Amino acid sequence: MGPAAPAVTSARASRGRVAIPETIPFIGWSWADLLFLLFATTLLGTGLLVVLGRNIIRSGLWMIACFASLAGLYVLLGATLIAAAQVLIYIGAISVLVLFAVMLTQTKAAPTRLAFHHQAWAGALAAVGLALLLGLVVASTAWPGKGPRTASPADQLARLLFSDYVLAFEVVSVLLLAAVIGGVFLAKREDEPEESIVPSDGAPPGRWPGEEQGSS
């Protein structure tokens, strides 16, 4: 991946291995540039498909592709541990969670034709304005300390995580525990009605008043 790797491979080519040129033939880019362009276009394209697609299951599947290309970008940046965590957490856990929630909330009556609000143009305007603003900030700032990217090995990260950031680590673990308990509590089906949630006007428990004549 780094600049030293192709030289090694070309040195080994005389010993019967396949020679990999340092740059791409006929174009002249380095391999890292090609991979960056590939992952960047995949990232933005699948991100747009997630947002613009009308079928929400397909949006969830495109989101997995988006996260995978982002993991590739993390590898390009030298953050291999983050890339592994991206694959494990986002592709393995969060996408599956989102897809399960999509499948549990699909109704036949849900209108798939109208995937956007009526004022989606205002949201598009705000998003384009935000992108322009952020691009302006990135372009107009002289980023200090611009140097070659370097990898961060996992043992350094582990040492840092359990020395300097141990309080944050514990707080995050408590947060995850609270999220698990809260998720179970919120998603728990209330089979037997409790007296404390019965409204005073005699509506059936577990339902919101006036739901029967609603548009359900």
Place this chain on the structure above:
Amino acid sequence: MSQSLEAYLVLSSLLFSIGTFGFLARRNAIAMLMSIELMLNGVNLAIVAFGAFQPALHGDAAIIALMVMAVAAAEATVGLAIVMAIYRNRRTPLVDEYDRMRE
């Protein structure tokens, strides 16, 4: 191109803007949560890029990115549980029909 911080920052801001548009424009609550995940991923890409290009931020950026991932997982859990709880009452995942809280 892949050796410049600006390219990664532009990419992350574009991903954040895509997520912003999805959050503002989609009607489905789960699609809005997906857009929030896109925005968090854009922020994470910026953090990791800063960590890779600035030697002073080497390990810190990776730790912060891991923390963001953990918080995103917690957010997804609670958010989807809330969507499921509302769906059980309202029988729709569309947020513009969640207007019963006003009464």
